[in-house]
Amino acid sequence: MSAVVRIPTVLRPAMAGATTVTVEGVTIGEVLRALTTSYPSVKGQLLNDDGTLHRFLNVYVNDDDVRYLGGVDAAVAGDDEITLLPAVAGGAR
């Protein structure tokens, strides 16, 4: 099943300038791995070495953060819109 992924501005230079990318996958993990196959240089910004979601990447299926839907196991249907956004975090420490 193909899914449309919205790419954030900061990842576009490493992804041929694409604003959206259509990839195959029925889970978020499959979708992200498909993206890293097409664009290997973004792998470290999407997934950890153990295949879990990168700490500073937010992934949404429609309006929902996939951290609350099972992370990389979250299901993706054909008409779902997937959005990637870098987490916004920092602090005095």
Add this chain to the structure above:
Amino acid sequence: MLTLTTAHRDAMVATCIRALPNEGCGLLLGSSDGVVSEVVASVNVADSAKVYEIDSRVLLSTYRRADDEGTSVLGVFHSHTHSEALPSPTDIRQAPDPQWHYVLISLREAQAEVRSFRIADGAVVEEAVVGS
């Protein structure tokens, strides 16, 4: 240069004061030349006096509004409760977007201090904050 009104400045400071003793945070909407049109408060989901993280739902809804309104997410503000209004090593390492404006608000003194920075590839440059 970051351009904002006194009301925008007051809204950022008020968000950070409400968050005490934790760090407060939020996003800035506006035009790509650095003119703020709206301050969007977020909960600090890190729930910490030392670190902050914007609520992921606020992040998504703010990006969607920017798309709908033809504006941009210009940057982020957050407070340092007991230290200077300068980006910390954590702030620099985790800065998500080199195009953004990073506003730091120090609540160390009775009078809040508001400063703004650009952070790209680990390099920090302070910019002017001017009233509109």
